[in-house]
Amino acid sequence: MKPGQADAFEAAAAQAVAGSRAETGVLHYDLWRETDGERRYVFNELYTDEAAIEAHRGSDHYKAFGMAARDLAAGRPEIHVLSAIDVAD
Amino acid sequence: MKPGQADAFEAAAAQAVAGSRAETGVLHYDLWRETDGERRYVFNELYTDEAAIEAHRGSDHYKAFGMAARDLAAGRPEIHVLSAIDVAD
Helix, strand or coil, rough: CCCCHHHHHHHHHHHHHHHHCCCCEEEEEEEECCCCCCCEEEEEEEECCHHHHHHHHHHHHHHHHHHHHHHCCCCCCCCCEEEEEEECC | CCCCCCCHHHHHHHHHHHHHCCCCCCEEEEEEEEEECCCCEEEEEEEHHHHHHHHCCCCCCHHHHHHHHHHHCCCCCCHHHCCEECCCC
């Protein structure tokens, strides 16, 4: 995160979180932040299937957040793809 | 993870997940696994407060899993402490 941009980032993220949770294919869409070190933000997202991921990426709130975050973030997002082994709904 | 130990690890983890979810101070206790690369396992845990974390660490299932995982894992766990910015219950 660029210095001083946390509040703006969280405001933009709140829009993305609300919009994403309303999507039928989204099971989890949560925002966390590291408490120390680089204090990176972490989105934890769970989708019903690949089609739901595609639908999410096509959504207005996803695109709007992508543009906003580009100006606020200090670097590109790091994406880790995980499968749910034992994840509660 | 040491080669060939994924099933044993997931069996031991299932015990820890079940026991942890039964703890009053545990809100989230989920197990994920990277789909590629090192294929690391990721526990995503959310507690009500510091006392709940301490209670968790004192539990029999936590200790039992720690011993089992030590023999199965290829290295020490990497712990990232995050605060919930916008996390659904």
